[in-house]
Amino acid sequence: MNTAHPDIVVVGPDGEYLMIVEVKLGDSSSRRQEAFRQMKHLMASMGCSVGLVVLGEYVFLLRDSLEKSHGESIDVVGEAKLPDSLLPSADESWGGVRSLEFEARVQQWLEKLKHTANSDVLPDDLGELLGEPILSLIRIGEVRAAGPRWSRLASKMAVNV
Template identity: 65%
Template structure:
């Protein structure tokens, strides 16, 4: 049995409900594992929307809630995420590529709350995220799901 893992980034409503959970991987090498881990986490915390950001790919998962225990979670689609769309990471994360990438993805999701950012997306990414995902980002708070340890804190 897989232990409950913690996503990297969460989007929550004002009352603490999980709107979107995000699993971030620096490279595309472990996409299958990231998807399996995200499905498990989505089912265990009751979140029906998940994103895997692996290198230059974004994969959207949804739970239709037709079956119990995550069996109705499926991949909706995927799109390319050009590196040029990702903002620079906060200075404190420099030197740790995985945390730096996670920080860049979080800042990108925060930026997507602005309408102008959506219009600048490539078509495949805009179509994948759609108005429903963008709406969740707009009403929710995007934040790290847990602590990120900077070199300063070590």
């Protein structure tokens, strides 16, 4: 059975999940609602109170106020536009699997944010969305893929052969 898991995680020094990230290439209202539903489920099941959903050109911040149990108090608290540099290019090293390239670019961006002194290097709306509390989580944690991308790439390429 295939269990749902986020695409990227930020794990604290003690192994706790500080933030989970879900990355989807396209954006539509139905895809958005499904991504939010899935993120809320993941946040509740993993005991994580901060989540980012990256959909196409936008990033959404979800937080759990912890006022209710089972994820009932998880809400979308803001959104911002991603820098164009994160959007997938026509790089053929990903075998045409643009969604995996996008996921990898978002992870690399989060890893770079870890070494950024402040949010001044971000566009205004994105800097405001992430702010010091979220950037601090990224700085103290380890940003990593939640699962192997290469196996998903290999299975996609096998289907195309």
